[in-house]
Amino acid sequence: MSTAPSHSTDPTDPVPPTLAEDLLLLLFDPRNGVFHGEGVPLFHVLAGAVLVDLAEQDRVEVAATPTWRGRPVTARGDVPPADALLRPTWERVARSPVDVQQLIVETGPVLRPATVDRLVERGHLRRERRKVLGLLPVTALADGGTPRRAELVAAVRATLVDGAEPDARTAALAGLISASGSLPALHREIPWSGAVHDRGRALQEADRGTAEAAEAVRRTVVAALATMVVTATAAGQAR
Secondary structure, eight states: OOOOOOOOOTOOOSHHHEHHHHHHHHOOOOOOOOEETTTTTHHHOOOOOOOOHHTTOOOOOOOOOBTTBSEEEEESSSSOOSSTTTHHHHEEEEEEEEHHHHHHHHHHHEEEEHHHHHHHHHTSSSEEEEEEEHHHHHHHEOOOOOOOHHHHHHHHHHHHTTTOEEOHHHHHHHHHHHHTTTTGGTTTSSOOOOOHHHHHHHHHHHOOSSSSSHHHHHHHHHHHHHHHHHHHHHHHOOO
């Protein structure tokens, strides 16, 4: 039985949620108002989610085999995506093909604020004023009270913990989080175990996309994320 949240939380909303939005919302920790994997890991996984969305729309393709330039990503079509979250990445690729890892590094940092703004606009997150140590006012993020995050957590938990068969979107979410190394941070809601690790790895590698070309990009993206995580971890241990 497939378990998945609806693609849009509001049937009147003309802009359905991007994979990056759902991914960032899933990584939000309502207890302290921060995102799991904050910093470089979060930048990377958001960029990966945007690439997967562009592939699902047949907007990008990736070289079938590596070249001296890595695995170049190229744009398909001449019309930019309508969604403002996806458009900058497509425009970057449209200017000139670029290796998938380099594209992730380039586009990731600018995606976080834009994606947060989108989640606030939809009401899934809200900004509130708080005081640090009772003195310094700061703006913090808090849960917006919509059911969207609970739906996403339930779908990914059913897939990874209970072994339910996911739809392509849930499989992409779980695979991206697994590849990024952020899955253990969700332990309170998606209990971490060896079986969860193995299912996450399987989703990184399995053919679960709705289109062959889109699935090829997804596998390339999660493989790139996993490689970048391993490289960053090794560099950190060497210091």
